[in-house]
Amino acid sequence: MFYTLHQDNRRASDDLLKLSDALEFQENEIINAQDKLRSTRAKIAVSEGKIALAIIDAQKVVEEKQKRIDDVSRALQVLRTACIVWPGSASVVFLTGSFDGWAIQQPLLLNIYVLCEIISDKSETCIAILQRRMEKSSVGVFSLYLKLFPGRYEIKFIVDDEWKIDPLRPIVHNNGYENNLLIIT
Numbered sequence: 001m002f003y004t005l006h007q008d009n010r011r012a013s014d015d016l017l018k019l020s021d022a023l024e025f026q027e028n029e030i031i032n033a034q035d036k037l038r039s040t041r042a043k044i045a046v047s048e049g050k051i052a053l054a055i056i057d058a059q060k061v062v063e064e065k066q067k068r069i070d071d072v073s074r075a076l077q078v079l080r081t082a083c084i085v086w087p088g089s090a091s092v093v094f095l096t097g098s099f100d101g102w103a104i105q106q107p108l109l110l111n112i113y114v115l116c117e118i119i120s121d122k123s124e125t126c127i128a129i130l131q132r133r134m135e136k137s138s139v140g141v142f143s144l145y146l147k148l149f150p151g152r153y154e155i156k157f158i159v160d161d162e163w164k165i166d167p168l169r170p171i172v173h174n175n176g177y178e179n180n181l182l183i184i185t
Helices: 002-078
Strands: 080-086 093-097 110-118 124-133 142-148 151-159 162-164 171-174 177-184
Touching (some): 080 093, 080 177, 124 142
Antiparallel strands (some): 080 142, 093 124, 151 162, 151 177, 171 177
């Protein structure tokens, strides 16, 4: 009986030791899981902070772009459409002027006009001038629509390779050049 009791105590002690080891293992797993959870929460907090900063930056960019859009919108409301007409007959008519610095930079609207001057018997100097080509109607009238801000502009026509002014328009003399005056109100 003593032997059996001793064996039972030993088994109980072994079982208790196994349970104690299992409990310690489980406690370690819980501690490790809690550490992982804290680490994950910290990473999430950092990510949330980065996302919040990115959202703030994006909102600033959107606000700046909206301000630029609003400014451009207000400026575009000031633009006026002007119809420029060449009254004479011609094969081809181009328009150039101070409205774009006497040259334009919008490739889709460009027509290249080459002006060549013979300097001597052997040499020739050519310059390319960029103008707007005027549209010829079915009745032969050349016209061009421009969107311009209110102001005073000087313009000139290139009619069949000759620089000309329209005698029906106001004429100004500027630095030895004779140009037409275009007033946009």
